[in-house]
Amino acid sequence: MNAHQRPWDAALTDTVHGQAVSGRPERDPTHPVDSTWRLSLHALAQQGLTSSTTLLRVLSCWSSAPVPMSLLSTHAMQDGLCGKLDPPLNAGGVEPALRGLQDHSLVSLVSLVATEGGQEARPSITTHEVVLKGVWAAAPEDQRPRLVMAAAQLLGRNLPDQWDAGASYLVGLMVPHAAALLERISDAETALSVVEVATRLAGYAFEGGDYHASLHLAEAAAHAAENWLGRDDQATLRAKHHTAMGLFRLGRFEESERVHRQVLNIRQRVLGPEHPETLESQQDIHEPLAQLQRPHEAVHALRVTEEVRSRLLGDLHPATLHTRALLIEYLATTDDAEAFQRLGPATVAACEEIVGIGSATTVTAHHNYAFGLFHFGRLEEAEPVARMAVEGRENLHGANHPLALSAAVLLSWVLRGLGALTEAANLARRVVDRQELSLGAEHPYVLVNRTELASTLAMAGAAAEAKELARHNLPLCDRVLGADHPATVETRRLIE
Incomplete structure (x- = not known):
């Protein structure tokens, strides 16, 4: 049991695992929950469990995806905004409130296990989407902003101070809830809290290599921030910066350069050319510039950043x-x-x-x-x-x-040049297989690396496999990279 875990946290974990082992039947997803949740909450209130209503309202701010139990831990709840809701939901009230909802089949407990990395099972809560929509619609309008702020605080308290690889699984579980929370914004105050959490989460998803999730969340945060806070607000610019980074990693270089340029221009005007966030934009725009065959502009962007940082820092x-x-x-x-x-x-x-x-x-x-x-x-x-x-x-x-994978493919190129063709081909094949899964089969990097793999195979004497791979790759290279791109030219040569 860690320092932030209450005894009931461990008990609920045991309950989750016990259900998984015993094969307790799941609640039928077609159950007419929309007509029963009000009656259930009324019955719980009659038992003195008014906090069950507040807990379900907080859950309704998020999506119907599994909610990690850690979002409701002592660390997340202690002295938080949930205690100021009506009825209040304090750290000590979460256990009976959650058990009450479970007894009435309004929530289910599930145990999620990561498919990679060896993480331990993570106890989570699921709630039927129909219930969540109904509860949110019935929540008093004057309480909705406070509910959103409380839900944002719970997400924020579960984010690490800085990214590390061990946080990637939890970050992935929280992304859909941050996206749903962005749709609950109703004023500028809630917008700032939610956008800041969503943008941090998008940054962590980016660091973890989940570029699709990062871009999806960053774009949604940027849209909400611009709508509620304005185009020049720093929260808007941070979300747009993450959007530009995600666009780049997914091979959308022209869009990335355009968004980077927009953010850089506004930051230079609003914050000044030597502000740390302006320099962040000045530095990071180099990436799409280089991929758009403008390497000298990329060097210039980095030189400017280096000169200012060296002088100031x-x-x-x-x-x-x-x-x-x-x-x-x-x-x-x-x-x-x-x-x-x-x-x-x-x-x-x-x-x-x-x-x-x-x-x-x-x-x-x-x-x-x-x-x-x-x-x-x-x-x-x-x-x-x-x-x-x-x-x-x-x-x-x-x-x-x-x-x-980028470092691995570079090593494969070096090994090919040194004549270690078997190791080079094995490395390149693993890279292409994994990149197809994470980036997509038509990402520019995948197309280039697939061509390099075919070249390595041809050098190793596997001519038939090399030609087959090149034939598969050529129409994609023509369409995505263009007929004159070096990878397209090399792919065509391998076929001929």
């Missing part, structure tokens, strides 16, 4: 080092070998010394330096750095995270 400040770690890649793609050699090794060494070898900034520096060495044909030097990048990405994010 210091040459070796972690934020300055992170920008410099990003810059390494584009010094290579713009063929600035002299600047690459001057900046690359020095930045890697500084990152290792100041922020630590396992930090995200240092891993990024290893990744981009390995790419530069590969780009300039220095394959023997690139291999150990690329292997270090793969290890670092997998330790930080997990082996199937998109950034870990």
